[in-house]
Amino acid sequence: MKTISQKTIIQEVKRLCQEANYELPQDVYQALRQAYDLEDSSLSKQTLEVLNKNARIAKETSSPICQDTGMACVFVEIGQDVHVEGSLSEAIQEGVRQGYEAGYLRKSVVTDPMFDRINTKDNTPAIINYDIVEGEQLKIIVAPKGFGSENMSQVKMLKPSDGVEGVKDFVLKVIHDAGPNACPPMVIGVGIGGSFDRVTLLAKKAMLREIGSHHPDPRYHDLEDELLEKINQTGIGPAGYGGKTTALSLNIETFPTHIAGMPVAVSICCHVARHKEVIL
Amino acid sequence: MMKTITTPFTKEDALKLKAGDQVLLSGTIYTGRDAAHKRMVALIQEGKPLPFDVENQIIYYVGPTPAKPGHVFGSGGPTTSGRMDAYAPTMLSLGLRGMIGKGYRNENVKKAMIEYSGVYFGAIGGAGAYIGQCVQSCEVIAFDDLGPEAIRRLVVKDFPLTVIIDAYGNDLYEIGRKAYLEEKNNGK
Numbered sequence: 001m002k003t004i005s006q007k008t009i010i011q012e013v014k015r016l017c018q019e020a021n022y023e024l025p026q027d028v029y030q031a032l033r034q035a036y037d038l039e040d041s042s043l044s045k046q047t048l049e050v051l052n053k054n055a056r057i058a059k060e061t062s063s064p065i066c067q068d069t070g071m072a073c074v075f076v077e078i079g080q081d082v083h084v085e086g087s088l089s090e091a092i093q094e095g096v097r098q099g100y101e102a103g104y105l106r107k108s109v110v111t112d113p114m115f116d117r118i119n120t121k122d123n124t125p126a127i128i129n130y131d132i133v134e135g136e137q138l139k140i141i142v143a144p145k146g147f148g149s150e151n152m153s154q155v156k157m158l159k160p161s162d163g164v165e166g167v168k169d170f171v172l173k174v175i176h177d178a179g180p181n182a183c184p185p186m187v188i189g190v191g192i193g194g195s196f197d198r199v200t201l202l203a204k205k206a207m208l209r210e211i212g213s214h215h216p217d218p219r220y221h222d223l224e225d226e227l228l229e230k231i232n233q234t235g236i237g238p239a240g241y242g243g244k245t246t247a248l249s250l251n252i253e254t255f256p257t258h259i260a261g262m263p264v265a266v267s268i269c270c271h272v273a274r275h276k277e278v279i280l
Numbered sequence: 281m282m283k284t285i286t287t288p289f290t291k292e293d294a295l296k297l298k299a300g301d302q303v304l305l306s307g308t309i310y311t312g313r314d315a316a317h318k319r320m321v322a323l324i325q326e327g328k329p330l331p332f333d334v335e336n337q338i339i340y341y342v343g344p345t346p347a348k349p350g351h352v353f354g355s356g357g358p359t360t361s362g363r364m365d366a367y368a369p370t371m372l373s374l375g376l377r378g379m380i381g382k383g384y385r386n387e388n389v390k391k392a393m394i395e396y397s398g399v400y401f402g403a404i405g406g407a408g409a410y411i412g413q414c415v416q417s418c419e420v421i422a423f424d425d426l427g428p429e430a431i432r433r434l435v436v437k438d439f440p441l442t443v444i445i446d447a448y449g450n451d452l453y454e455i456g457r458k459a460y461l462e463e464k465n466n467g468k
Contacts, residue, residue, distance in 0.1 A: 041460070043302075043442070047404055050440075054410035064345045064355040067408040067428075104354060106345040106428050117315070119427045148360045148382075148405060180453055181360050181383035183405030235460040239382070239404050241442065242456025270406045 002136040003083045004280050006091040009140070012278045013095020016142035017072060018103035020276040021064045024055040027211040028187070028273055031248040035185060035238075044243030048185075051238075051271060062103075066272045069105040070144030072096045072126035073204070081136035089128060092140070097122040108147070129201065143208055143275040149186065152178035155200055155265040167192060167264050168227060174266040175231050175247070180240025183270035186247045187211070188231070191265040194255035203267035206253040208275050213251065220252045284438075288336035289377045291397045297443045299450035303401070305439040309338045309380070311432040313359050316423055317367040324370060331422030331431050335375030340403075342380075343428035344412070353415035353434070355408030358382040361400070365389050372396040380441060390449050400445040402452070414439040 029052070036048040058065040074092055078084075084091070100107055100123040109124065110117040154174045158166045171190060178186070189207025191199040214221040228250040237243025248271060257263065285293060287307035297303070310332055312320065320330055341361050345354030361368075361381030368379060369392035377398055382405040385393075393400065403411055414436045422431040444452045 043300075043456070050404050050407050050410055054404075054407040057413065058355070058409040061409065063348075063409045063412065065409060066406050067343060067345050067355040067357050067412075068359070069345060104346045104348050106343060106354075108343070108428065119429075121427060151360065179384060180402075180405075181362060183382060233464075235457040235464070237456065237460060239402065239442075240453050240456070241402075242452075242458075242460035244460075272406050 001081050001083055002079075003085060004138055006084070006086040008280065009084070009088065009091035010095040010098065012140060012280065013074070013092050013142060014099035014102065016140065016276040016278060017096055017099025017105065017144065020142050020144055020274040021069045021103065021105055022062050023059050024065055025273060025275065028248065028271055029055065031211050032185070032271065035245040035248060039238070039243055039245060041243055043241050044238045044245065047238035047241065048245065064105055065274070066146060066270070067106055068108065068146035068148060069100070070146045070274070071109055072123060073143045073145050074126050074128045075131075075141040075143065076128060077131045077133050077137075077139040079133055079135035079137045082138050084138075092128055093124045093126060096126045097124050138280040139277060140280070141208070141275055141277040146270060146272065149178070149182040149268045149270045152182040152268045153203070153266060155196070155263065157196065158262040158264050160260070160262050162262060164223065166262070168230070170264055171227055171266055172230060172234075174268070175234060175236070178268055179236055182268045184236055184240055184247070185238055185245045185271050187269045187271060187273040188247050188250040189267040189269075190227070190250065190252045191267070192252060192254045192262070193257040194263060195257070196263060198255060199263035199265040200267070202253040202255055203265035206251040207267040207269050207273065209251040209253070211249040215252045215254070217254075220254060224250050224252050287338055289338055290336050291377065294377055294397045294399045294447045297399055297446050299443050299446045299452040299455055301443040303441050303443065305338070305401070305441055306437050307435065309340050309434050309436060311342050311344070311434060312339045313341050313343050313429050314363055315426050315429040316431050317364050319423060321367045321370050324374070332433070334371060336377050338378035338380060339371070339376060340380040340434065344432070345408070345428075347418065353412050353418045355412045356415065357408035357411050358403040358405055361385060368392065372398045384453065385445060390445060390451070393445060393447060394449045397447040399443060399447055401441040402444040403439070403441055411439065
């Protein structure tokens, strides 16, 4: 049995919120550079160069990469043999509160979604997802999610008879709908299977998976490659001004599902696919 | 290649720009996004004055991060413009000349842009830290309670923009994509 204090959790979450917002993940950096080499048009190259420069400025000056510093999405894997002193959820919310304040990050959360819409002024509540696992480790991933791209994400309950073509059509439709709104080049996560709620979580986890990583099943691996190629043939391009790089990556996550269904979700992120983690 | 524009941004200036033009903007502009637009259009409907005279001005759809001590501005890239489509025609009818954002605009906005000679500029989404460096001064002038959504008066220098939709209704999102696909097909 391992005991972890609330204080440690607050400090770590506070740090992760700031680092995630200031530092573009290395895999995205690399993908941006590769995309730059691939593009022909000067406007596309220029756009990718600005994104690269922007990430450098953000890191060097500890400034947010993007002004939309997101709603804080937190993924927690807690070992069965971990004991947290006090409330884990409260510690995470406090870490977010302190991180957004101390880091000069934008507070983008409103209380009631429809009637009041009053800014909570501290970016809480965060969205927390818990997984209980074996062992005595506590893993916390902080993934601040901007809503320019979040608004363009979609879910659909396909029929089993729609098959792989149905999945491809839906993914491409989502990308066409998103177009320049989602700040291309995008990072895309596709969830297939599970239930209405689970499939969106799969999509988000796929979106957070490392660029260049693949689904272990070679059939889904091939589908990842095929969909990415098709998306990059749409011509939407960097910033939507026309070009080869509409997406930097597309990852798929799957889960068993019901005999009657084939849920599909597409989670879209801009290139600022922020996530930082700690294992305690 | 690169054109320079300053505010006030007149009808004559607007008519000189074409979709796809790259421009550097300097001068005073105003920020405003969802909640501020909702309030401004409500003021117009009540016959009350707006927090600033929109004639020949440019609104930047942005909600910046707080400035750090010793800085005038934080990060501030564009937000998705489509959420302001419901309000933009009213603003254009009062003489608003330019809008800065990212993403699609609907047909009503395009029609109003042609009717009132407005221009829609794109700033690069996700480049907030880079764009923030173009801002020389920032002052909240209305709706302070809205936090990041308050209306701010900014003075910018060489803010890099691309004309997405011009005052004639040409749309770079359509033109750019078509040009890319045609070039690709011809290359085959």
